[in-house]
Amino acid sequence: MIRELVLKNRSYRRFKQEESISTETLYDLIELARHCASAANLQPLKYIISNTPERNERIFPATSWAGYLEDWNGPEDGERPSAYIIILGDTTISKNFFCDHGIAAQTILLGAVEKGLGGCMIGSIDRDLLRRNFLIDERYEILLVLALGKPAEKIVLEDVGPEESIKYYRDAEGVHHVPKRRLKDIILEI
Amino acid sequence: MIRELVLKNRSYRRFKQEESISTETLYDLIELARHCASAANLQPLKYIISNTPERNERIFPATSWAGYLEDWNGPEDGERPSAYIIILGDTTISKNFFCDHGIAAQTILLGAVEKGLGGCMIGSIDRDLLRRNFLIDERYEILLVLALGKPAEKIVLEDVGPEESIKYYRDAEGVHHVPKRRLKDIILEI
Numbered sequence: 156m157i158r159e160l161v162l163k164n165r166s167y168r169r170f171k172q173e174e175s176i177s178t179e180t181l182y183d184l185i186e187l188a189r190h191c192a193s194a195a196n197l198q199p200l201k202y203i204i205s206n207t208p209e210r211n212e213r214i215f216p217a218t219s220w221a222g223y224l225e226d227w228n229g230p231e232d233g234e235r236p237s238a239y240i241i242i243l244g245d246t247t248i249s250k251n252f253f254c255d256h257g258i259a260a261q262t263i264l265l266g267a268v269e270k271g272l273g274g275c276m277i278g279s280i281d282r283d284l285l286r287r288n289f290l291i292d293e294r295y296e297i298l299l300v301l302a303l304g305k306p307a308e309k310i311v312l313e314d315v316g317p318e319e320s321i322k323y324y325r326d327a328e329g330v331h332h333v334p335k336r337r338l339k340d341i342i343l344e345i
Numbered sequence: 346m347i348r349e350l351v352l353k354n355r356s357y358r359r360f361k362q363e364e365s366i367s368t369e370t371l372y373d374l375i376e377l378a379r380h381c382a383s384a385a386n387l388q389p390l391k392y393i394i395s396n397t398p399e400r401n402e403r404i405f406p407a408t409s410w411a412g413y414l415e416d417w418n419g420p421e422d423g424e425r426p427s428a429y430i431i432i433l434g435d436t437t438i439s440k441n442f443f444c445d446h447g448i449a450a451q452t453i454l455l456g457a458v459e460k461g462l463g464g465c466m467i468g469s470i471d472r473d474l475l476r477r478n479f480l481i482d483e484r485y486e487i488l489l490v491l492a493l494g495k496p497a498e499k500i501v502l503e504d505v506g507p508e509e510s511i512k513y514y515r516d517a518e519g520v521h522h523v524p525k526r527r528l529k530d531i532i533l534e535i
Contacts, residue, residue, distance in 0.1 A: 156346070156459065157347075157350065157377065157452075157455050157456050157459045158376075158377060158456070160347065161377050161380050161381065161452060161456075162380055164381075164382075166382050182528065182532070185528060185531065185532060186348075186528055187347065187348060187351050189525055189526065189527075189528055189531060190351050190352055190502065190525060191351065191354075191451065192354075192356050192451070192454075192465075192466055194468055195412060195413075196413075196511050196512070196513055196523060196524070197511060198511060198525065198526045198531070200531065201531050201532070201533050202531055202532050202533065203532075203533050203535060204532065222385060223385075223386075243533070253447070253468060254444045254445075254446050254447025254448075254450070254488075254489070255444075255447060256444050256447065257443070257444025257445060257446065257447020257448040257449075257450075257451070258444075258447040258448070258450065258451040258466075259447075260444070260447075260448065261381065261382070261447070261448040261451045261452060262347075262351060262451055262455075264382075265347050265452075265455070266347050266348070266351075269346065269347045275382075276382055276448075278384055278443060289535055290535060291535070295533075298444075299444070312380065321386050321387060321388060322386070323386055333386060334386070335379055335380060335388065336379065336388045337379075338372065338375060338376055338379055341375065341379060341388070341390065341391050341392055342372070342375060342391070342392050342393075342394065343391050343392065343393050343433070343485075345393060345479055345480060345481070
């Protein structure tokens with residue numbers, strides 16, 4: 156069952172933008188993250204939520220999408236995320252966030268998938284712009300933006316050999332293909 | 346349901362050591378991680394598994410446990426993990442692993458919980474010792490050790506205020522208490 160969630164939890168980049176996500180849903184997802192492991196239990200992560208067109212428009216221009224798709228600059232209006240969760244690191248609590256944001260982001264996205272939603276972790280962020288757009292204090296490091304919505308694209312996984320390209324691509328039908336390394340290539344026999 | 350898994354997925358540090366974990370189970374867990382998101386889909390993570398007493402004894406001395414429990418140096422023989430997954434970053438694929446190991450580690454532990462197991466992400470590692478004990482090539486950065494086993498301790502979560510201590514502690518009955526920040530203290534109202 157976790158396997159189903161993990162397989163369904165793809166990096167979705169096109170959404171049914173008109174399907175809104177409630178503040179309560181976003182709180183539910185952060186409530187999951189709140190109960191996750193954190194290095195030395197310091198819990199330095201903070202969150203900003205966004206689920207209105209006005210707020211979303213302050214986030215979208217600060218995000219970069221799907222670097223390998225050279226002819227695509229991100230979702231068109233109508234296919235954009237209906238919500239976001241910005242993950243920050245509070246430097247007054249810790250200067251090093253280790254992989255806490257990965258733990259939190261993955262948990263949030265698995266929770267989103269369970270709710271029939273989907274999302275994408277975006278690390279390629281115009282941090283200065285995003286900081287200005289929300290007046291984010293310098294004490295917070297901007298770690299990740301999670302885009303969320305009702306997915307409107309098909310994504311398929313493919314196995315890939317160690318010497319082959321891991322670049323995802325979109326076929327003529329608009330299906331998004333994601334190559335993943337094989338188990339035997341990622342487990343070291345030592 | 347993901348909520349149940351997340352709440353059950355505590356950082357367990359005492360186990361029923363005699364209950365072994367099969368290689369197949371470890372493969373199943375890494376199979377989950379294999380399908381997770383990875384920055385730019387590079388998938389630089391590699392894994393070493395261990396589930397025999399001989400191999401486990403090459404890992405345990407390289408791990409540090411529960412920094413806040415000053416009178417406890419980690420699990421006694423009989424309560425130690427019955428398996429480990431070492432997460433490495435392959436520097437020939439990427440020099441920066443971002444939070445990929447957090448994504449993978451959380452997914453593996455959620456999978457373990459679903460199987461009736463539990464574990465702990467250990468970042469406090471004697472990396473030189475671990476490298477020597479498994480002859481891990483310099484091309485691999487040692488990112489995390491996941492300890493795994495059948496949990497043999499009770500862990501309870503508690504809410505904590507912003508000015509209170511987040512240090513976990515063990516009470517007179519041996520119950521492990523973990524303070525977690527409240528939702529209202531981690532969501533910024535901006």
